Amino acid sequence: xxxxxxxxxxAARPGVDGLVAALARHDGAEVLAASPAGLVDPGCLADPRxxxxxxxxxxTATALLGRIAAALAxxxxxxxxxxxAVARLHALTDPLSERDRLDVLRQRSAGAxxxxxxxxxxxxxxQALDRASEAAAGWRQPLxxxxxxxxxxxxxxxxxxxxxxxxxxxxxxxxxVAQGYADPTSPTAALTLLVARHDADARxxxxxxxxxxxxxxxxxxxxxTELAAVRRLDGPLATWRDLLVxxxxxxxxxxxxxxxxxDELDTVAAGVLDLRAPIADLGRDLAVxxxxxxxxxxxxxxxxLRALADHPAVLAAVRALxxxxxxxxxxxxxxxxxxxxxxxxxxxxxxxxxxxxxxxRLGDLLPRLQQANARVVIARLRARFTASVELSRRSVSxxxxxxxxTKAVWSAGRxxxxxxxxxxxxxxxxRQLASAEPGAVVGAMRPVWLMSPSSxxxxxxxxxxxxxxxxxxxxxxxxxxxxxxxxxxxxxxxVGDRMQLPPTTYFQARVERxxxxxxxxxxxxxxxxxxxxxxxxxxxxxxxxxTMLLWHYRSRYEALIQFSNAAFYDGRLATIPDxxxxxxxxxxxxxxxxxxxxxxxxxVLARSVSLVRVTDGVYTQRTNPAEATVIAGLVRDLLLRxxxxxxxxxAFSEAQQGExxxxxxxxxxxxxxxxxxxxxxxxxEEDGQGVGLFVKNLENVQGDERDVVxxxxxxxxxxxGRMRMGFGPINNxxxxxxxxxxxxxxxxxxxxxxxxxxxxxTNTYNDGANTLRAFLQYAAAVSAGDRVAALxxxxxxxxxxxxxxxxxxxxxxxxxxxxxxxRDRGLEVEQxxxxxxxxxxxxxxxxxxxxxxxxxxxxxxARLRSAPADERRITQPATLASAGWRVEQVVATEWLExxxxxxxxxxxxVDRS
Numbered sequence: 001x002x003x004x005x006x007x008x009x010x011a012a013r014p015g016v017d018g019l020v021a022a023l024a025r026h027d028g029a030e031v032l033a034a035s036p037a038g039l040v041d042p043g044c045l046a047d048p049r050x051x052x053x054x055x056x057x058x059x060t061a062t063a064l065l066g067r068i069a070a071a072l073a074x075x076x077x078x079x080x081x082x083x084x085a086v087a088r089l090h091a092l093t094d095p096l097s098e099r100d101r102l103d104v105l106r107q108r109s110a111g112a113x114x115x116x117x118x119x120x121x122x123x124x125x126x127q128a129l130d131r132a133s134e135a136a137a138g139w140r141q142p143l144x145x146x147x148x149x150x151x152x153x154x155x156x157x158x159x160x161x162x163x164x165x166x167x168x169x170x171x172x173x174x175x176x177v178a179q180g181y182a183d184p185t186s187p188t189a190a191l192t193l194l195v196a197r198h199d200a201d202a203r204x205x206x207x208x209x210x211x212x213x214x215x216x217x218x219x220x221x222x223x224x225t226e227l228a229a230v231r232r233l234d235g236p237l238a239t240w241r242d243l244l245v246x247x248x249x250x251x252x253x254x255x256x257x258x259x260x261x262x263d264e265l266d267t268v269a270a271g272v273l274d275l276r277a278p279i280a281d282l283g284r285d286l287a288v289x290x291x292x293x294x295x296x297x298x299x300x301x302x303x304x305l306r307a308l309a310d311h312p313a314v315l316a317a318v319r320a321l322x323x324x325x326x327x328x329x330x331x332x333x334x335x336x337x338x339x340x341x342x343x344x345x346x347x348x349x350x351x352x353x354x355x356x357x358x359x360x361r362l363g364d365l366l367p368r369l370q371q372a373n374a375r376v377v378i379a380r381l382r383a384r385f386t387a388s389v390e391l392s393r394r395s396v397s398x399x400x401x402x403x404x405x406t407k408a409v410w411s412a413g414r415x416x417x418x419x420x421x422x423x424x425x426x427x428x429x430x431r432q433l434a435s436a437e438p439g440a441v442v443g444a445m446r447p448v449w450l451m452s453p454s455s456x457x458x459x460x461x462x463x464x465x466x467x468x469x470x471x472x473x474x475x476x477x478x479x480x481x482x483x484x485x486x487x488x489x490x491x492x493x494x495v496g497d498r499m500q501l502p503p504t505t506y507f508q509a510r511v512e513r514x515x516x517x518x519x520x521x522x523x524x525x526x527x528x529x530x531x532x533x534x535x536x537x538x539x540x541x542x543x544x545x546x547t548m549l550l551w552h553y554r555s556r557y558e559a560l561i562q563f564s565n566a567a568f569y570d571g572r573l574a575t576i577p578d579x580x581x582x583x584x585x586x587x588x589x590x591x592x593x594x595x596x597x598x599x600x601x602x603x604v605l606a607r608s609v610s611l612v613r614v615t616d617g618v619y620t621q622r623t624n625p626a627e628a629t630v631i632a633g634l635v636r637d638l639l640l641r642x643x644x645x646x647x648x649x650x651a652f653s654e655a656q657q658g659e660x661x662x663x664x665x666x667x668x669x670x671x672x673x674x675x676x677x678x679x680x681x682x683x684x685e686e687d688g689q690g691v692g693l694f695v696k697n698l699e700n701v702q703g704d705e706r707d708v709v710x711x712x713x714x715x716x717x718x719x720x721g722r723m724r725m726g727f728g729p730i731n732n733x734x735x736x737x738x739x740x741x742x743x744x745x746x747x748x749x750x751x752x753x754x755x756x757x758x759x760x761x762t763n764t765y766n767d768g769a770n771t772l773r774a775f776l777q778y779a780a781a782v783s784a785g786d787r788v789a790a791l792x793x794x795x796x797x798x799x800x801x802x803x804x805x806x807x808x809x810x811x812x813x814x815x816x817x818x819x820x821x822x823r824d825r826g827l828e829v830e831q832x833x834x835x836x837x838x839x840x841x842x843x844x845x846x847x848x849x850x851x852x853x854x855x856x857x858x859x860x861x862a863r864l865r866s867a868p869a870d871e872r873r874i875t876q877p878a879t880l881a882s883a884g885w886r887v888e889q890v891v892a893t894e895w896l897e898x899x900x901x902x903x904x905x906x907x908x909x910v911d912r913s
Contacts, residue, residue: 036285036294037301042309044272045302051295057272058289064265065283071254071261075243076236078278084262086240090255092226093244095216097252102245107231118211119224125204126221132197138190141180145198151176152191159188337893351894352905359873359889366874385444389414413441435461453481456488464488471495473703474537478503482536494544496537499568499740501702503535550574551875554705556748556883557608558835559782559790563775564744565836566797567736576883577834577843578608580851584785592616593626601637609782610751617755619716622655622728625663627712627753632663634710634751635693639677645749647681648706649695650742653728656714657697664695698729698738701745709746713776716755723756725763727772735768743775752779791835812860814895815841821903827910837866838876840885844910853913855885856906859892886913 039058044050068083077083096102103109136142143151151173158170165171177187208218217223233241243251269275273289275282288294308315341348391403392410399407416438420428434442439461451459453471462484469489471477474496486492540546552573555561565573589603590613604610612634617626631649638647651657668675684692694704717723729735743750758776763769774797781789811831819829819842830852833843841863842856857863857876867876877887888909895902 036288037297037305039273039275039277039282039285039289040298040301040305041269041272041274042305042315045306045309050302051298054272054298055290055295057268058286058294060268061265061273061275062283062286062290064261064268065279065286068258068261068265069279069283071258074251074254075240077240078236078280080262080265080275080279080282082236083258083279085237087255087259087262089230089237089240090244090252091259092217092223092230093241094252094255097244097247099214099216101215104227105231105241105245112227115215115220115224115227119221122204122207122211122219123221125200125207129197129200129204132193132200136193136197138182139180139194140182142194142197143176143180143191145195145202148191148194148198152188152195155186155188155191159186337896341893348893350891351898352889352891352902355873355889355891359877362874363878381444381447388441388444409437409440413437413439417441430459431461434459434464439464453477453485457481457484460488462487465490467491468493471536473500474540475500475535476503476702477536479536479539492544494537494540496535498535498537498541499564499737501699501734501738501741548572551879552576553879554744554747559608560746560748560750561744562790562794562835563778563797564740566794567771567774568740571798571836573836574838575834575836576879577838577840577855577885579843579853579884581830582785582787588613588780588784590615591630593629596630596633601634601641604634604749604751605643607783608749609779610749611776611779611783612751612753613757614753614755617716619714619718619724619755622653622714623659624656624712624714624716624755625659627714627755628656628659628663630753631660631710631712632667634753635664635678636667636671636674638708639681640674645707646684646686646691646747647693648701648704648709648745649693649712650701650709650745651695651697651712652714652730654697656712657695660712661695698742702741705745705747707746707748708751709742709749710751710753711742713752713754713756713772716760723760725761725766725769727769730768730772731763731766732768735766736771739768739771739775750779752776794835812841812858812862814860814890814892815858817899818842818856818858818890818895818902818906821899822906825903825907827907840880844906846910853886854888854906854909855880856888856890858890858895 040054044053047053068080072083072086075086077086093102093105096104101111103111104115106112142148154167154169154173155177158164158167158173161167161170173191174187177190181190183190207220211220211223212218215223230241247255265275273286277285289298305315388406388410391407392414394407396404396407413436417433420433420438433439443464449456449460449466466489468491469485470493471482471485472495474482474494475498476496550573552561552565552575555575558575558578561573561575565571565575588611589600591597591600592615594616600612604612612630614624614626614630617624635647635649638645649660651660664678668678678693681693684690691706694701694706696704715727725731727735729738752775754776756776758773758780761769761773761776764773774793778790778793781787781793815831819831822829822842822844826847828845828847828849830843831841833840833852833855840855841858841860843852844854844856845852857872863872866872873889877889880887886909888906890902890906
């Protein structure tokens with residue numbers, strides 16, 4: 001409800017500019033409203049020793065206040081304002097008491113009648129003086145009374161005389177009037193006005209002198225007016241009036257000191273203390289401020305006092321109104337909201353439903369706008385090309401020099417290309433066709449070229465110029481390959497991810513080691529040398545302005561990307577909240593390669609991340625045949641069930657990649673139905689894109705994505721039972737980035753097939769090995785539905801290297817209110833759904849539903865600050881809708897005015913889902 005605030009305060013509209021900012025520190029505001037600190041004037045806080053200054057002034061004020069209270073002991077006086085009124089009443093009646101004229105306080109007394117008559121005479125005399133003064137206003141330098149009368153006599157005597165110029169006295173009078181009077185008139189007239197004013201002034205002065213002698217007050221008209229107000233007094237001042245009628249000398253002596261004491265108190269408090277409280281409270285609070293606790297209190301209350309210093313009306317309300325700070329803030333914000341809505345009436349037409357309709361229309365128009373924009377770009381390019389062709393056909397007569405030069409180039413270029421198009425053999429290389437005159441024509445015909453940096457250097461001449469060169473996957477581009485393309489562009493855009501694979505050079509080397517039953521001395525090992533420091537992306541990221549693309553579009557479940565988000569991207573990626581809440585499952589999936597369980601595929605498809613523990617896996621000859629067999633079985637079950645899911649298999653080494661391919665071939669040979677499905681899956685396409693099954697190692701999987709990604713860890717104990725910490729490229733510099741590539745390939749399901757648990761990896765000093773250990777632990781937690789363990793691990797990754805997760809925000813009040821109202825209507829409601837910085841304020845479903853249906857985005861300060869309007873209103877809802885959510889938006893003003901309508905709309909949204 002709207003709270004009763006003073007009109008003058010609301011008229012000042014401190015609102016968001018004053019009170020809201022100050023009352024953000026509610027504790028300080030409550031101190032102001034309910035403690036001695038409310039007496040502190042914010043102007044004194046500029047003093048470096050404000051606490052000591054307040055204590056000193058409070059001690060002096062306490063003593064003065066005691067003397068004031070003693071002077072007022074005979075009657076009531078609750079505030080200093082009432083004490084000042086008593087002092088004025090005493091000053092008014094005391095002279096009357098000395099002259100036995102207090103009967104004037106009675107309306108019908110003879111003294112009152114006499115006073116009224118004399119007041120009328122005084123009033124008439126004052127009016128006469130006002131009229132005379134107005135008439136004589138032209139006198140700049142008026143003569144004195146006696147001098148004016150003497151001059152007037154001379155003027156009257158001489159002004160009409162023909163020989164007046166012979167009189168020295170006349171000339172002096174004339175000159176005095178000319179010098180002192182502004183208007184050019186006769187000296188007699190000017191002096192007559194001046195003498196009349198002096199006479200009126202003398203008459204009023206005589207009346208006042210007599211009144212001061214007889215009544216103790218010089219202005220009887222003012223006295224009569226004041227006494228009329230005194231006769232109408234009520235309350236404490238009426239009591240004092242009656243007391244003063246019969247007051248004895250001791251009381252009058254006490255009241256004689258009251259006025260000076262109050263003046264001295266004002267001087268002491270000026271700029272330091274605000275003494276508006278009742279006298280009883282002032283005495284108590286000043287005593288506190290005068291002591292050591294008061295100094296500590298002043299230091300504590302300084303911040304909110306400074307915040308309110310520029311808004312005295314607000315400060316007065318905080319001190320005076322019996323309302324808590326929350327209520328004050330609510331009232332000011334409500335008043336400010338009404339003012340702004342009055343200034344923008346269109347705001348009243350926007351609610352959640354209207355906003356949804358507008359956004360739906362915008363969603364229909366945006367693709368059409370993009371298509372129209374593409375057509376405009378193509379049309380401009382085509383028009384530019386045809387205009388150049390037409391120019392090449394025109395006569396040079398009358399053609400400007402610049403057009404002649406263009407015509408020469410295009411004419412020559414067309415001849416070369418048209419001749420080349422007519423050939424059936426002996427074609428010129430592209431480098432020649434893209435050079436000189438033909439190059440200008442080819443560039444206009446084909447404005448977009450797609451090639452690698454090395455191919456660009458091989459194919460195109462150095463003089464080829466593009467408007468812009470875009471490097472994709474720049475983390476894999478060495479600097480020496482990227483530089484030549486820079487010389488062919490006016491603008492460059494570098495796209496890449498430093499947390500993905502860096503450029504790597506391989507060479508063959510024989511590793512000296514003790515032969516063992518699990519090792520092959522005859523096989524040379526490929527050793528990778530990471531060139532991350534020389535990647536074009538690494539160089540560009542520190543020399544060019546950069547922008548991070550925050551939305552992660554690939555994963556349909558947050559668990560698929562949250563490990564990479566925490567371990568590599570500092571939690572900055574925005575992910576789509578899951579519709580299906582996490583539920584605890586069995587401790588893990590353990591299989592034997594010789595006898596895998598029949599329901600393994602169902603268990604895998606029920607999880608976003610699955611850890612399949614192969615109990616009989618053995619690492620031998622850089623392969624793990626048991627894991628390869630389990631993976632082949634999973635692929636067979638996926639294909640024969642007809643799930644339609646695309647499949648990718650990733651191994652950590654070429655040797656294990658080959659072992660998995662051989663296991664799939666054995667499955668094909670043993671199962672004709674699988675062989676048919678397997679062959680078809682290898683060449684599968686969707687919308688012209690190859691999405692077939694692949695089996696790759698970690699070096700060449702970057703850029704691929706599939707619905708289901710199966711990863712073979714491969715490493716494990718050897719035939720002798722010993723677990724070695726040799727993890728191949730993972731142990732090399734940048735090995736953790738290779739893992740990040742694998743961890744982020746899956747769109748729907750990731751299956752981690754491993755012969756070891758995370759505890760088997762002990763060389764945690766190595767970044768690559770430590771990251772693999774952490775991911776095994778994370779996968780085990782997610783696979784088991786242990787949400788607490790998974791979030792704890794992610795938090796530890798964020799805290800690594802000093803990175804701290806953001807503090808948990810308090811749920812906005814409007815979100816809590818909407819959630820409770822929906823629960824009261826029988827819905828299951830979860831607040832703050834999501835694992836990244838982008839979250840649904842509320843997720844709604846009917847009891848018993850396996851997944852949430854409606855995502856609610858509520859306007860509250862944190863959301864409004866988090867992203868620009870187009871992202872909040874368009875991108876976020878569209879992203880949620882792509883993952884199956886029905887999105888509803890709640891406008892704060894709509895909830896404020898029509899909460900029942902908001903709840904009805906959200907409930908209906910759940911029922912429609």
